[in-house]
Every structure is written in structure tokens, then in C-alpha cells.
Amino acid sequence: MQALIAIDSFKKSMTSQQANQLVATQFAAHGIKSQTIAIADGGEGTVAAFLANQSGGEAITVSTVDLAQRPIDATYGYFSADKLAVVEVAAASGIQFLAPGLDPSNTNTYGTGLLIKAAIERGAQKVIVGLGGSGTVDGGAGILRALGYQFYDAEDHELTMVGADLGRVSRVESDNVLPALKTVQFVTASDVTNPLTGEQGAAAIFGPQKGLAVSAIPAYDQAMQHYMAVVAGQVSDQAGDGAAGGIGFALRHCLGAKVQSGFQLIAQLSDLTAKVSGADMVISGEGQVDDQSFMGKVPIQISEQAQTAGKPCYLLVGNQKGANHAFADHGVTAVLPIVDHVSTLDEAMQQGSTNLAKMADRLARIIVATTKM
Secondary structure, three states, X not given: OEEEEOOOOEOOOEOHHHHHHHHHHHHHHOOOEXXXXXXXXXXXXXXXXXXXXXOOEEEEEEEEXXXXXXXXXXXXXXXXXXXXXXXXXXXXXXXXXXXXXXXXXXXXXXXHHHHHHHHHHXXXXXXXXXXXXXXXXXXOHHHHHHOOOEEEOOOOOEOOOXXXXXXXXOEEEOXXXXXXXXXXXXXXXXXXXXXXXXXXXXXXXXXXXXXXXXXXXXXXXXXXXHHHHXXXXXXOXXXXXXXXXXXXXXXXXXXXXXXXXXXXXXXXXXXHHHHHHHOOEEEEOOXXXXXXXXXXXXXXXXXHHHHHHOOOEEEEEOXXXXXXXXXXXXXXXXXXXXXXXXXXXXXXXXOHHHHHHHHHHHHHHHHHHHHOO
16 A cells, blocks of 8 residues: 655644655554655745755755845755756745734845845856745845846935835836846746736735735735836736735746746656556645635645546645535545644644644554455
8 A cells, every 4th residue: 555645834833844754654654655745836845845856956055134134044955967046935035024013015025036146146047936935015126136126216216125115116227137147047936826916916915914904905006006017117917927925027027937837846846646646545735725725725736636546635734624525526535634622823833743643643544444344
């Protein structure tokens, strides 16, 4: 009996690799063999997934700043033979850096730009930027500034390009951009299809979860439209431009980035489809599954592959929202929440590894018992 285990990270609790190994250990205790895949979709864990699934890479840690310009160390992946760098927006501009008093108006992605700059200066000719987990809505202006773009207001004062500066931009200069940008290929790893502005835009959809007051959305969206018009010469509804608070727009328009599904990048790298076909069952999961899971989240993309291959698929999750039949329609045999007692969110995250191991043990016992019947 062979299980394929590909669990996404449980944010603030377990990485994909840690979760996979916990389940594999419990399965092994019951005689179930396992193969694991470190998985991600462009968000947290993307660098680790690349390093786990592709040989010849190393984790490079550099000094940068977070979304509030506080000094931090952050890591990107580098594959010297391929001159390939993998950068997570979440590493320097992630939502985990938000604190009281911070919101999109006073934060930016400059730190992520410094990571990209460091990778290029190391020799990268291709940079994959994972757009998940961002805590900013700056239209990617911070990244552009770190790479040499300069933004000025109507009085010719240079702007730092936090969110509050979006509506003040009068012109953009590119004379001092990093020369190597001319030859570097950019790829954005994202499954988000939202445009930059409008009812489905970056401010309206992603702003509130990053601290933007609902009442401030219309004005912020107007400022974003102004910024887009100055940078691109027009306002458009290009799908994917709203990813990561507008980083999708900046990388596409200014750096010529091609968009690829974050999940599909890792799936192809790990040969996921073939491994699903070769397994007797598939185990996936993440911290929470809900209605948004059906919009391209990792566990559902994996369960759909299992469904195509005719394999049972179990999701081990921290929390489930949504009816069981909705998940069944996407190839999920069962959703198994791992928290078995009343607890706070903080307690559940602290006890995540223990809870996951206990649920994996229960599932293994059920699998073994039913196969003997």
C-alpha cells in the first residue's frame, strides 16, 4: 500500500515538509509506505518546495527590510547552474509583518525588491517571484524603486511609494534602473486572476485583510487607477495584475514578467501527476479549507488530480468551512479536521504538529482496517 503525501503549509504552525513527514511517520508505523512532495502555490513555502524538488539549489539569506522598512534577514532560492532565483514576496513583504498601526497606506514592497536585486547581482538570469502571502497594496512600486525606478510628485519631490503615495505620483523615471534588468527573464508564480483596480481589484478584494478600512477602499482604488495611468499610460483590467496587492501589474508591465500558475510550477517540477497515478491514495491539506479553496488552492487542485486518476484523497486540515458534498464534487474522499478539542486559534497552531500526528494515526488505522475487510 502506497500513499502520496503532499500537504501545503499550516501557516505559523508547520511547513509543507514538516507536515508531510509527520503523516509519513504515522503511516509507516502502520505499515503504509509513503512518498512525499513539498508543495506550494507561489506563497509561503515556494522557495522550500523548489529546493526540495530540484537539485543544485541553495538557500541564500541576505539583509533587507520588511513592509514597514524595518531591517530583517530574508531568504531566496538560487540554482547556480541554471542561473535561476526563486523569491517569495512573503519573505520580506508578507502579511506576517503587519502590526498595529500598519496598513496598505504606510507599507510597501521595497524589501522584496532588494531580494530580487540581490539575486540578480548574484548572477540570476531568470527570477521566479511567488506572489502569495503579501501584506501590501502598493502596486509593486516598492519593488520597482529597489530596482532603480524613481517616482516623483507634481512638485518634483521623490516619493518613497508607500500606498499613500499612489495618488501623488506625477511621473516615473527609469534612467537609473539596474542595467541587468534588460536581460533577466521574470516569471510570476500566482493563481490569482484579479485585475489591479475596480470591484475585483487589489484594494477592494485584498485590502481589508491587510488592514485597509472598507470605507477607504473607493479612494484607495482611485489612487491605484491614477498610479496605473501614470506608469502604464492607461487603466486596464488585465487579469492577474491585482495579485499580491498589484505586484502582478508592476512585474508584467515594467519587467515583462510572464504569468504561470504557482501550483503548476511545483506540480511539474515534482512530477505530481505521475506520482498521483502511481499511488494507492493521496493525502493533502492545509491550515483551512473553505469556499475559496475551490478557486485554485493546493488541496483542491491535488484532489482533482486524484479524482482524474481514480484515487481516494483525504484532506487533513486545521479547520473546515463548507459542506462535505462540495468537497466531494472535487474528488475529496473526506475532509478530516485535526483539532479534536475546544481551543483558541493560537492554541491550535501551537499544537498543530501534535494534532496532525494524532489524526494521521487515526486515518492510518482506518485505512489498514478497511483494507483487511
